[in-house]
Amino acid sequence: MRAAPFAYLRPNSLEEVFAALAQFGDEAQLLAGGQSLMPAMALRMARPGVLVDISRLGELRGIALEADALVFGAGTTYSQALRSPLVAEHAPLLALAIPHIAHEAVRSRGTLGGSLANADPASEMPACMLALGAQVVLRSAEGERAVPMEEFALGTYTTAIEPGEILAAIRVPLPETARRTRFREIARRSGDYAMAGAALVSDEAGEARFVLFAVSDRPILVSGAPNLDAVLAGIDTEVEFFPDNHAGIATKRHLAGVLARDLLSRSALKEAA
Numbered sequence: 001m002r003a004a005p006f007a008y009l010r011p012n013s014l015e016e017v018f019a020a021l022a023q024f025g026d027e028a029q030l031l032a033g034g035q036s037l038m039p040a041m042a043l044r045m046a047r048p049g050v051l052v053d054i055s056r057l058g059e060l061r062g063i064a065l066e067a068d069a070l071v072f073g074a075g076t077t078y079s080q081a082l083r084s085p086l087v088a089e090h091a092p093l094l095a096l097a098i099p100h101i102a103h104e105a106v107r108s109r110g111t112l113g114g115s116l117a118n119a120d121p122a123s124e125m126p127a128c129m130l131a132l133g134a135q136v137v138l139r140s141a142e143g144e145r146a147v148p149m150e151e152f153a154l155g156t157y158t159t160a161i162e163p164g165e166i167l168a169a170i171r172v173p174l175p176e177t178a179r180r181t182r183f184r185e186i187a188r189r190s191g192d193y194a195m196a197g198a199a200l201v202s203d204e205a206g207e208a209r210f211v212l213f214a215v216s217d218r219p220i221l222v223s224g225a226p227n228l229d230a231v232l233a234g235i236d237t238e239v240e241f242f243p244d245n246h247a248g249i250a251t252k253r254h255l256a257g258v259l260a261r262d263l264l265s266r267s268a269l270k271e272a273a
């Protein structure tokens with residue numbers, strides 16, 4: 001199938017993006033790497049009247065180390081993040097997770113901002129950003145607001161982004177003590193979307209964040225980490241499991257337990273990088 005007809009705009013600045021969003025309202029849709037939107041348009045599951053291409057905006061590019069955070073421009077591609085020495089040093093969880101996303105052709109175009117805005121519950125990046133305690137920076141013509149990842153994903157393909165807003169950046173806080181991270185996903189084949197996955201971030205002060213993804217309608221921060229029994233209890237009481245094309249509820253519930261044991265057993269915690 002071919003995409004329905006659409007108009008195409010390529011603004012040169014964020015101001016021009018905001019003007020286009022104001023002018024075309026619901027008709028307009030942002031295009032970043034196009035790795036989710038273009039297939040959806042080809043299947044006519046998305047039919048934007050006006051595509052607003054933000055893929056070449058310099059204002060959305062780059063990975064910067066600030067005093068309290070590692071800051072990703074929304075237009076950072078997976079491949080750029082994977083190659084970044086700053087990511088290797090300050091957010092190695094992302095480098096563990098990115099190789100699980102599709103294959104190089106997708107990773108060289110798909111963006112971190114596009115992944116978060118798309119809010120596919122089976123996506124790796126929203127789960128990792130939640131585990132890292134990141135904030136999403138949303139900008140509009142009126143200004144800027146920061147939304148914690150806990151409040152950003154509202155459901156399958158649904159986020160806290162309001163009309164007229166654009167996801168501009170992602171801020172990953174720098175830890176006060178050394179951070180250890182682990183990541184695991186279970187997929188039928190390498191590069192497939194996960195049937196279930198988990199990310200763990202723990203620190204020397206004994207704090208830990210354990211996040212499950214591809215099991216519900218959004219990534220879930222399960223309480224109790226790093227205590228395995230507490231997390232297993234949290235999986236029973238806090239996670240509303242959703243089926244998808246890859247697995248039903250019973251399988252996802254089982255895999256969530258497998259992932260928790262895998263990442264939170266005593267030996268696994270020692271191994272975390």
Ligand SMILES: Cc1cc2nc3c(=O)[nH]c(=O)nc-3n(C[C@H](O)[C@H](O)[C@H](O)COP(=O)(O)OP(=O)(O)OC[C@H]3O[C@@H](n4cnc5c(N)ncnc54)[C@H](O)[C@@H]3O)c2cc1C
Nearest residue numbers: 030032033034035036037102110111113114115117123167
């Ligand atoms: C074969 C294949 C396999 C894949 N496998 C995986 C996988 O295993 N795991 C995974 O996570 N993903 C996978 N993907 C999806 C891929 O990761 C997409 O790149 C990603 O989901 C969206 O990023 P994008 O930059 O391509 O966004 P686009 O496709 O350009 O946009 C996606 C959505 O986000 C919106 N958007 C984009 N940028 C912004 C912004 N800055 N502000 C507000 N809204 C914005 C768009 O309007 C659109 O609604 C796969 C894709 C393909 C084609």
